Amino acid sequence: MSVPVGRSPVMADVARLAGVSHQTVSRVLNGHPNVRAETQARVQSAIEELGYRRNSSARALVTRRTGVIGVVAFDTTHYGPAQTLSGIEHAARADGYFLSVVTLQTVTREAVSEAMDYLAQQSVEGYIVIAPKRAVVEGLADQPAERPVVAVEGGEAPDLPVVCVDQVGGGYLATRHLLDLGHRTVHHIAGPGDWLEAEGRIAGWRRALEEAGAPVPDPLHGDWRPRSGYRIGAQLAEEREATALFVANDQMALGALRALGEAGVRVPDDVSVIGFDDIPESEFFTPPLTTVAQDFSEVGRRGIGLLIDLLEDPTDTVPMTPARSVVPARLVTRVSTAPAPA
Amino acid sequence: MSVPVGRSPVMADVARLAGVSHQTVSRVLNGHPNVRAETQARVQSAIEELGYRRNSSARALVTRRTGVIGVVAFDTTHYGPAQTLSGIEHAARADGYFLSVVTLQTVTREAVSEAMDYLAQQSVEGYIVIAPKRAVVEGLADQPAERPVVAVEGGEAPDLPVVCVDQVGGGYLATRHLLDLGHRTVHHIAGPGDWLEAEGRIAGWRRALEEAGAPVPDPLHGDWRPRSGYRIGAQLAEEREATALFVANDQMALGALRALGEAGVRVPDDVSVIGFDDIPESEFFTPPLTTVAQDFSEVGRRGIGLLIDLLEDPTDTVPMTPARSVVPARLVTRVSTAPAPA
DNA sequence: CTGAAAGCGCTTACAG
DNA sequence: CTGAAAGCGCTTACAG
Numbered sequence: 001m002s003v004p005v006g007r008s009p010v011m012a013d014v015a016r017l018a019g020v021s022h023q024t025v026s027r028v029l030n031g032h033p034n035v036r037a038e039t040q041a042r043v044q045s046a047i048e049e050l051g052y053r054r055n056s057s058a059r060a061l062v063t064r065r066t067g068v069i070g071v072v073a074f075d076t077t078h079y080g081p082a083q084t085l086s087g088i089e090h091a092a093r094a095d096g097y098f099l100s101v102v103t104l105q106t107v108t109r110e111a112v113s114e115a116m117d118y119l120a121q122q123s124v125e126g127y128i129v130i131a132p133k134r135a136v137v138e139g140l141a142d143q144p145a146e147r148p149v150v151a152v153e154g155g156e157a158p159d160l161p162v163v164c165v166d167q168v169g170g171g172y173l174a175t176r177h178l179l180d181l182g183h184r185t186v187h188h189i190a191g192p193g194d195w196l197e198a199e200g201r202i203a204g205w206r207r208a209l210e211e212a213g214a215p216v217p218d219p220l221h222g223d224w225r226p227r228s229g230y231r232i233g234a235q236l237a238e239e240r241e242a243t244a245l246f247v248a249n250d251q252m253a254l255g256a257l258r259a260l261g262e263a264g265v266r267v268p269d270d271v272s273v274i275g276f277d278d279i280p281e282s283e284f285f286t287p288p289l290t291t292v293a294q295d296f297s298e299v300g301r302r303g304i305g306l307l308i309d310l311l312e313d314p315t316d317t318v319p320m321t322p323a324r325s326v327v328p329a330r331l332v333t334r335v336s337t338a339p340a341p342a
Numbered sequence: 343m344s345v346p347v348g349r350s351p352v353m354a355d356v357a358r359l360a361g362v363s364h365q366t367v368s369r370v371l372n373g374h375p376n377v378r379a380e381t382q383a384r385v386q387s388a389i390e391e392l393g394y395r396r397n398s399s400a401r402a403l404v405t406r407r408t409g410v411i412g413v414v415a416f417d418t419t420h421y422g423p424a425q426t427l428s429g430i431e432h433a434a435r436a437d438g439y440f441l442s443v444v445t446l447q448t449v450t451r452e453a454v455s456e457a458m459d460y461l462a463q464q465s466v467e468g469y470i471v472i473a474p475k476r477a478v479v480e481g482l483a484d485q486p487a488e489r490p491v492v493a494v495e496g497g498e499a500p501d502l503p504v505v506c507v508d509q510v511g512g513g514y515l516a517t518r519h520l521l522d523l524g525h526r527t528v529h530h531i532a533g534p535g536d537w538l539e540a541e542g543r544i545a546g547w548r549r550a551l552e553e554a555g556a557p558v559p560d561p562l563h564g565d566w567r568p569r570s571g572y573r574i575g576a577q578l579a580e581e582r583e584a585t586a587l588f589v590a591n592d593q594m595a596l597g598a599l600r601a602l603g604e605a606g607v608r609v610p611d612d613v614s615v616i617g618f619d620d621i622p623e624s625e626f627f628t629p630p631l632t633t634v635a636q637d638f639s640e641v642g643r644r645g646i647g648l649l650i651d652l653l654e655d656p657t658d659t660v661p662m663t664p665a666r667s668v669v670p671a672r673l674v675t676r677v678s679t680a681p682a683p684a
Numbered sequence: 685c686t687g688a689a690a691g692c693g694c695t696t697a698c699a700g
Numbered sequence: 701c702t703g704a705a706a707g708c709g710c711t712t713a714c715a716g
Contacts, residue, residue, distance in 0.1 A: 056465045058709035060399035082424040089445045103431045123398045226626040284568040286628045400693035
């Protein structure tokens, strides 16, 4: 009445031990009604006694559902993607889905479609793609789309279900904050040109300036990394023109802060600086950084929610306008911003 | 000669189109020898024409191999785990494995075994567990171990294959560097008591001090976050005793730097500070931080390598002493350390 | 409420 | 070099 050594127990083993057919075991496992309570109990204890675990491959073969969601993420030293991935993972698990992850070094269309291909080999049911660049999002929309795809964390994108933080609103918030402090205008250290987040933040910054009738200086593009912020910060310090600086992420803000400090420019007395992301370090920068916080976990949660809706939607009709969910950004005021110098 | 609409092509469809049996298609797909070149070409083009993709569940059912590796990771705002995960992912993909990831909020034995249970439902072939706490590693070693497990990124652990950075060596390196600079002793802001990394760094620090016959102050425990470094830094600044400070990670070092700065203690003139991790920000701290770099990607790579060896080892014998791989740490000298004040 | 039958889409011996 | 047969471990109608 026991299982041969060296082989994991299968449903038939449980059935034999419980004195029922394997179909009844299946019913118990799947929570079907129409199983006598007493039978169910017998099956349950047989399952426990044997340490039986259902063979997921066999199940997937017949149900045509693997329960696996493919995630294409990016290998960055950035704070956001890791947080987003974590939000995605928790939400997926809460709904009983598994996550298969591919992380990319380079953010290109080709790399993304290769990653999706790889995941397709594993029969994922749908995809979440962390798609921060315009080209990638557009490449995604072009794809034949055998399975649902949700883009996450870039900016808003056409023709694709998307979850993102309100980058435009965040950029607006940051700039507005500085203008309200009496600054004549706000200079901007932007992210790389093809990043949706960079574009959104520029748009918000520009809108706030235009609304206030303030001059709109050329945005200066960094590469998200501290060093680029340092370089541009040094340049701005030399020009001695800016009194307010909106930097598109906290890492570049850190570099800028350092360059300003080295040039003898006091923050916030001479120049106010605001960042974006609210990384854990930013509170302890010199000085503590005013910044814009993004709720990455919420983005992950909503992304999974959207995808699962798509996967489980019984109607199977593609809506004319894809779903879209925008998470608001939030201003975090600290020490690095102050009223404009007299 | 084509596939009914609404159904993905199966092997039989390819076979029909190529005019062979489905077994021959299988042979081509699996790269078996003994297929005529011409037959192979016909099959290949049928595959392409139909856009056929092998059903992974059916394959796994018969081969008893899913090609999936389960990863238990931690949801931290830390730099290391994300980098490690990325290293794991690249290595796994290079070897044709898939990664199913669970991220944990809390690092407890229970959470880890729950996560492994969840992954077992998906029939993972083995596990990589990022296990930074002693209790977790010990819990892992206790488990019945139906499938191979490799622990990664904690310290060295008994009874379990492990890949980690040489934390003891790193702590030694940091402390030695400060002693060589002429400091009488080195104070230590440590990580939380139950973390293996914290323990290893303390051990290395202690060894260097003892070797040099220097006094060994009590280590002061933070929680890895900047705020705890700030708190302890403020306390040390008040005591005015330390001239050299080894902080167990860069985030706490950032907090300490800030506390010292606020107290009017100059770094490195009055106090030298060294961190651990070499996060991208540390180069732009005030002042740029001397620190100890860990090659997280290498840890991930070796972890996967070890696990795959275990999975593919034909002998199937468990060695008496589990494999163990230690990645060296590396000193990165910047501005925050200097000779002891006269 | 429960069981006997069929079949999901592959791979693996076994013939030839 | 290639095909007919069996079987992996489940779920899903279909009977009863």
